Every structure is written in structure tokens, then in C-alpha cells.
Amino acid sequence: MTAPLDEKLEPIYQDVLRRNPGETEFHQAVREVLETLGPVLVKYPEFAEHKVIQRICEPERQIIFRVPWEDDKGETHINRAFRVEFNSALGPYKGGLRFHPSVYLGIIKFLGFEQVFKNSLTGLPIGGGKGGSDFDPKGRSDSEIMRFCQSLMTELYRHLGEYTDVPAGDIGVGQREIGYLFGQYKRITNRYESAVFTGKGLDWGGSRARREATGYGTVYFVHEMLKARSEELDGKTCIVSGSGNVAIYAMQKAMQLGAKVIACSDSSGMVVDEKGIDLKLVRRIKEVERRRISVYAEEKKGARYIEDGNIWTIPCDVALPCATQNELTAKDAKKLVEQGCIAVAEGANMPTTPEGIRIFKDAGIAFGPGKAANAGGVATSALEMQQNASRDSWTFEFTEKRLEEIMVNIHNDCFETADEFGEPDNYVVGANIAGFLRVSRAMVAMGLI
Numbered sequence: 069m070t071a072p073l074d075e076k077l078e079p080i081y082q083d084v085l086r087r088n089p090g091e092t093e094f095h096q097a098v099r100e101v102l103e104t105l106g107p108v109l110v111k112y113p114e115f116a117e118h119k120v121i122q123r124i125c126e127p128e129r130q131i132i133f134r135v136p137w138e139d140d141k142g143e144t145h146i147n148r149a150f151r152v153e154f155n156s157a158l159g160p161y162k163g164g165l166r167f168h169p170s171v172y173l174g175i176i177k178f179l180g181f182e183q184v185f186k187n188s189l190t191g192l193p194i195g196g197g198k199g200g201s202d203f204d205p206k207g208r209s210d211s212e213i214m215r216f217c218q219s220l221m222t223e224l225y226r227h228l229g230e231y232t233d234v235p236a237g238d239i240g241v242g243q244r245e246i247g248y249l250f251g252q253y254k255r256i257t258n259r260y261e262s263a264v265f266t267g268k269g270l271d272w273g274g275s276r277a278r279r280e281a282t283g284y285g286t287v288y289f290v291h292e293m294l295k296a297r298s299e300e301l302d303g304k305t306c307i308v309s310g311s312g313n314v315a316i317y318a319m320q321k322a323m324q325l326g327a328k329v330i331a332c333s334d335s336s337g338m339v340v341d342e343k344g345i346d347l348k349l350v351r352r353i354k355e356v357e358r359r360r361i362s363v364y365a366e367e368k369k370g371a372r373y374i375e376d377g378n379i380w381t382i383p384c385d386v387a388l389p390c391a392t393q394n395e396l397t398a399k400d401a402k403k404l405v406e407q408g409c410i411a412v413a414e415g416a417n418m419p420t421t422p423e424g425i426r427i428f429k430d431a432g433i434a435f436g437p438g439k440a441a442n443a444g445g446v447a448t449s450a451l452e453m454q455q456n457a458s459r460d461s462w463t464f465e466f467t468e469k470r471l472e473e474i475m476v477n478i479h480n481d482c483f484e485t486a487d488e489f490g491e492p493d494n495y496v497v498g499a500n501i502a503g504f505l506r507v508s509r510a511m512v513a514m515g516l517i
């Protein structure tokens with residue numbers, strides 16, 4: 069695929085391939101981390117002795133179950149759901165649930181694996197896990213969504229708990245779904261255990277800034293990367309793929325910091341609005357009406373909708389992939405670099421292919437990998453857990469301030485770690501190593517468990 073692996077790491081990777089056949093996204097996520105860990109084993113041979121890397125690549129527990137549910141016409145459907153409890157060295161398993169037809173074990177494992185490092189980088193007490201289902205929520209009524217969530221939770225509840233495993237949202241799972249899931253958990257267990265879910269509604273224990281947090285955090289990260297290069301976001305042209313929760317609030321924060329956002333997208337196509345995206349309109353279409361982004365161009369004069377359009381062909385200074393995995397390829401990366409892009413930060417999980425990352429690195433542009441750049445979401449989930457534990461409710465401003473501090477710390481940690489390991493400016497190396505070190509130290513301290 070890309071760079072050769074250290075000789076101690078190659079057999080570990082081969083073992084991951086052999087033990088997890090066909091799970092290509094998981095292989096990709098593991099390889100990307102292993103490619104950066106060679107120098108760590110030289111500096112800290114104890115991690116090899118304790119087989120930490122082999123252990124970190126094997127989830128602590130994997131749950132797969134059937135979810136039967138009935139649609140509005142009375143027809144029965146069967147979906148498959150997963151929860152991969154990857155690593156609990158730093159705290160209870162923490163990570164979202166994804167509802168999307170592409171979901172299978174390999175996707176959940178890649179997400180769970182990334183989550184371990186990401187959560188470690190936040191510096192907060194959260195382990196890593198991920199779950200989801202191949203259920204497709206598109207076009208489903210509220211009652212169908214509710215019945216699906218209730219059925220899923222009827223099995224999943226026994227694996228959860230505020231000290232055990234704390235899910236949240238991801239693609240296809242937002243506050244509506246968290247409400248149905250939490251409601252069923254509460255009913256079955258007869259416990260109002262607020263901190264068993266994050267991303268809750270504001271009236272029932274949610275954090276005032278959780279919805280904004282991932283997108284805001286990604287832009288704070290870009291802001292810090294640019295600052296480190298004596299640049300700023302003010303006046304820059306920005307493109308953001310996606311139009312879900314992460315994309316919307318990345319656009320909002322980028323605009324607040326003076327950038328001009330000219331394009332966004334969904335899985336059917338993209339809109340380009342040279343005058344600057346009208347965020348109120350995007351929010352109405354996506355958050356209130358749950359319609360396609362094509363509606364934007366129908367309602368906004370001067371905006372273009374391009375069916376199946378490739379957003380990475382639009383010239384920009386800053387690109388924020390906020391949609392899904394492997395959405396930005398080597399060809400796209402080349403085009404972005406050619407057209408003068410100076411910074412890329414991943415709001416989504418693993419949106420850039422390994423070849424794409426290499427092109428950004430070779431071109432010397434600032435590249436913020438998802439583990440670091442989108443960690444603001446899960447960090448704010450950990451803050452939501454703190455509020456629930458103290459039965460408190462923080463203001464938006466206070467929460468956002470904490471989020472900003474956390475993102476600055478993550479940036480500095482990645483920056484300094486990359487420097488320490490002889491790869492200045494390489495945030496991929498910095499994020500992987502800084503995330504790995506904290507989990508690994510905890511794993512060694514806790515013995516062979």
C-alpha cells in the first residue's frame with residue numbers, strides 16, 4: 069500500500085490481515101498507525117516486550133446481534149448490529165453508533181480502533197469503542213426509526229453502563245435516535261443513568277455544545293495548524309464535504325473565524341455558492357426538513373448544484389473532509405495541491421486515503437488527521453459525562469471554551485511529539501504516537517489483562 073513497515077511491526081500487521089480477512093478499512097487504519105510506530109519501539113522497547121501492539125490491535129470484546137423490526141406497512145426487516153468494545157485502558161468504552169447500509173464488522177472495527185487513539189489524545193478518561201448497524205435510515209418515518217432503535221437497544225442494553233460502555237452518535241445517529249435509544253435503556257433497566265449516552269437532548273442531560281463540537285473542534289485545529297505556520301483562517305476560501313452535523317458546524321466556525329465557505333455536499337452531489345454558503349438555508353434543509361442538499365440550489369439564486377460532482381475539484385485554500393471514509397483520493401489530493409490548497413483537516417474518520425495523505429505530506433501542506441482534528445466531538449462527550457456525574461449543566465460559552473482549550477492541547481501535543489520523533493510538522497506521526505503512548509503506558513501499568 070504505502071511505506072514499508074518496521075521489521076518488528078510487519079509480522080504483527082500480517083497477523084492482523086490473517087485474523088481479520090476482508091476487513092479492508094480495518095487493515096488500512098491499523099497499517100496507518102503501525103507505519104508511524106517504528107521509532108517508538110526503539111525508544112521504548114518495553115512496549116514490544118509486553119506485546120502492547122498485538123494487544124491494541126485485538127478488540128477486548130466484539131458483539132454482533134440480530135435486530136428485527138417492523139416497518140409502517142407491517143413488513144418485517146432484519147438488520148445486523150455491532151458493538152466493538154476495543155480498549156478500556158483509559159476509561160469506559162466510548163464511541164458512537166453508525167446507522168448506514170455500508171456498515172459491516174470491518175467498518176466498525178476501523179472506527180473503534182481509531183477511537184482508541186483519538187480518545188487517548190483528548191487527555192480525558194475514555195476508552196475506545198464503536199458500534200452500529202447496516203440499517204438505512206434514509207426515507208424512514210420517525211416511528212420506524214423508533215422501533216428500530218428500541219429493538220436494537222433490547223439487546224445492546226446489557227452491554228452498556230456509565231462505567232462500562234457509553235455510546236453516542238455518528239453517521240445516521242443524532243439526537244432523535246439517542247432519545248429513542250436512551251428511552252428504551254431507561255425502560256429496560258429502570259435506571260435514569262444519564263451518562264450512559266452522550267449527545268442527549270438539552271432538556272434531559274445533554275451538553276449545550278455537543279452538536280457543534282466536532283465541527284468547531286476541527287476548525288480550531290486548522291486554526292492552530294495555520295498559526296504554527298504564521299498563517300490565519302481569516303480571508304481564506306474553504307470547502308467542506310458533507311452537510312451533516314460535522315460539516316454544518318465546521319462551516320459555522322470557519323465563517324465565524326473569517327473564512328469564506330463556498331461549497332458543501334451530500335452523497336448525491338454538491339452545491340457551489342461563490343458568494344458564500346448560506347448556512348441558515350443548509351440547516352433548514354438538513355436539520356429541520358431532512359432533505360437533500362440539491363434543494364439549496366433550487367432556493368438560492370446564483371448557487372449551482374452538481375449531481376455526483378467532485379467537491380475536491382473546487383479551488384480553495386482550506387479543505388475540510390467531513391463526510392465519510394476514503395472520500396478524498398490521491399487524485400483529489402493532487403488536484404487540491406495543484407490549485408493552491410494549504411491546509412486540510414479531517415472532520416470525518418479516515419476520509420483521506422493513504423496515498424492522498426502521502427501527497428499532502430510530500431507537498432508540505434498542513435494536514436490534520438481525524439484522530440486529532442475531529443477529537444472535539446468525543447472530548448465534548450466526555451465533558452457531557454462530567455456534567456452528568458456532577459448533576460450539573462454548563463453554559464454553551466463555558467463548554468466551548470473547554471473544547472477550544474482541549475483542541476489547542478491536542479494540537480500542541482501532536483506538534484511536539486512529531487518534533488520529538490524527528491518528523492516536524494507531521495501531525496499523522498504526532499497524533500498516532502501521542503495517542504499510542506498514553507494508552508500503552510496504562511496497559512503496561514495494569515498488567516496482562
Ligand code: GLU
Binds near residue numbers: 417
Ligand atoms: N462518533 C464520534 C467520533 O467519531 C463521537 C463519538 C462520541 O462522542 O462518543 O468520534
